[in-house]
Amino acid sequence: MLVPPIWNLLADAGIPTGLINVPVSYPPPERASFAISDFITPSTAPRFTHPPTLFDELRPLLGEYVIDPPPLESPGGTEAHHMLEGVEHLTLQQARYAEHLMKTREWGFCMVVFQATDWLQHRMWDALSGEYQIYPETPEILALRERAEKLLSALDAWIGRLLAASPPHTDVFIVSDHGFGPLRQRVKINQWLARHGLLALSRHRRLRGLLGRLDFLRLRHRINRILPRPRGGGKSAPPIWRRIDWRRTRAYAATRSDMGVHVNLRGREPQGIVSPDEYEEVRDAVLSAMKELRHPETGEPILTSAFRREDLFEGPGLEKAPDLIFILDGGACNHELRLDGPLFESTTSGTWTGTHRLDGVLIAHGPRIQRAQRLDQVDIIDVAPAVLQLFGLPVPDHTEGRIPDGLLTPEAASAAAWRQPHPPDDDDRGAGVPPESEYTEDETRGVEERLRDLGYL
Numbered sequence: 001m002l003v004p005p006i007w008n009l010l011a012d013a014g015i016p017t018g019l020i021n022v023p024v025s026y027p028p029p030e031r032a033s034f035a036i037s038d039f040i041t042p043s044t045a046p047r048f049t050h051p052p053t054l055f056d057e058l059r060p061l062l063g064e065y066v067i068d069p070p071p072l073e074s075p076g077g078t079e080a081h082h083m084l085e086g087v088e089h090l091t092l093q094q095a096r097y098a099e100h101l102m103k104t105r106e107w108g109f110c111m112v113v114f115q116a117t118d119w120l121q122h123r124m125w126d127a128l129s130g131e132y133q134i135y136p137e138t139p140e141i142l143a144l145r146e147r148a149e150k151l152l153s154a155l156d157a158w159i160g161r162l163l164a165a166s167p168p169h170t171d172v173f174i175v176s177d178h179g180f181g182p183l184r185q186r187v188k189i190n191q192w193l194a195r196h197g198l199l200a201l202s203r204h205r206r207l208r209g210l211l212g213r214l215d216f217l218r219l220r221h222r223i224n225r226i227l228p229r230p231r232g233g234g235k236s237a238p239p240i241w242r243r244i245d246w247r248r249t250r251a252y253a254a255t256r257s258d259m260g261v262h263v264n265l266r267g268r269e270p271q272g273i274v275s276p277d278e279y280e281e282v283r284d285a286v287l288s289a290m291k292e293l294r295h296p297e298t299g300e301p302i303l304t305s306a307f308r309r310e311d312l313f314e315g316p317g318l319e320k321a322p323d324l325i326f327i328l329d330g331g332a333c334n335h336e337l338r339l340d341g342p343l344f345e346s347t348t349s350g351t352w353t354g355t356h357r358l359d360g361v362l363i364a365h366g367p368r369i370q371r372a373q374r375l376d377q378v379d380i381i382d383v384a385p386a387v388l389q390l391f392g393l394p395v396p397d398h399t400e401g402r403i404p405d406g407l408l409t410p411e412a413a414s415a416a417a418w419r420q421p422h423p424p425d426d427d428d429r430g431a432g433v434p435p436e437s438e439y440t441e442d443e444t445r446g447v448e449e450r451l452r453d454l455g456y457l
């Protein structure tokens with residue numbers, strides 16, 4: 001992590017924290033009062049919790065806790081009930097562990113993440129929204145929908161129980177990191193870039209395949225030394241990397257989930273060819289290509305919005321963001337990395353029917369939250385500054401969010417007088433921030449594979 005997460009800032013100020021299933025909280029912070037790692041934890045990780053004995057202590061009382069998400073299946077398949085059972089079990093255990101820890105351990109700040117809403121909406125948007133465009137309204141699908149709705153109701157009830165487990169006068173935020181809507185199709189974005197001459201496919205691929213089968217002269221080893229190495233090189237690199245000729249590729253899409261296109265920039269990319277002088281020219285060319293992309297059914301332009309990365313992001317992680325980010329068909333069209341076949345693939349049974357939207361949920365309640373306010377201009381990044389303010393702590397310079405007007409009561413919003421001095425940056429920045437090497441190569445590969453299974457990469 002490039003800047004200290006909020007739980008470290010709170011720990012610096014002596015506030016006991018509890019974290020359950022919070023993404024990128026691995027390794028579990030040792031200064032937390034209690035912590036259970038999230039689904040991005042390497043499956044080979046030696047310990048998932050803080051204190052390390054937490055599971056041993058609680059398992060006899062609360063039952064097994066599984067960090068891995070259940071296998072991903074689409075509703076309509078025979079495995080759908082199995083998938084739902086897995087999500088139910090995981091959600092129930094996250095809630096039970098959270099309630100128990102919140103009741104029995106010391107905490108001033110506690111953050112619990114439930115993923116069930118995300119899983120269910122990706123796989124069951126079609127039925128949950130009542131659209132029934134992909135899955136007909138059969139008794140089987142209705143039974144699945146009913147089961148999913150029961151889980152969502154149970155989750156609501158559990159949120160009530162967690163509130164009841166909190167001390168009186170606790171301020172509460174309920175936050176989603178995105179909204180949801182239908183997924184109508186996927187576009188093979190790299191195929192589109194290839195059509196516009198921005199990406200080139202490798203001519204060596206067939207030769208490699210042939211050599212794999214007919215290696216009677218043990219040529220493969222020697223030829224592999226001559227042919228360009230696949231980008232990234234490691235086993236976990238997506239298979240399509242091997243099909244791209246990086247020496248003739250100026251722009252490419254790297255994941256299904258970042259909705260972006262990366263420039264193959266010299267000095268930054270492993271086999272970058274675009275000079276810094278040509279960078280803007282390539283971005284303009286990609287943007288023009290995207291403006292020409294047409295909806296496969298309506299024939300209308302499918303590009304809803306386009307952003308240069310600096311329009312959206314800032315700070316030390318900027319270099320890792322895609323160079324351009326697109327919203328297609330209002331969010332209903334996602335990227336697909338595969339190259340073959342038609343340019344667009346419509347959503348069918350067996351694929352996700354829902355995907356993310358920009359607008360999520362933010363509900364705040366408590367003695368220091370203004371009552372009966374509806375705030376229109378609030379962003380998820382505004383939550384951390386508001387929480388720090390509630391603890392009387394200064395908001396660090398690197399924080400991009402701001403405390404929304406009208407969120408906190410006037411007394412809480414102006415409580416600067418009881419702020420404590422923030423520890424000097426030098427001590428603070430490094431404190432508890434895991435060094436890059438926290439993940440071994442194997443762990444990184446394991447996490448990447450899991451993220452790929454989840455559809456992120």
Ligand SMILES: [Zn+2]
Pocket residue numbers: 118119122356
């Ligand atoms: Zn999701």
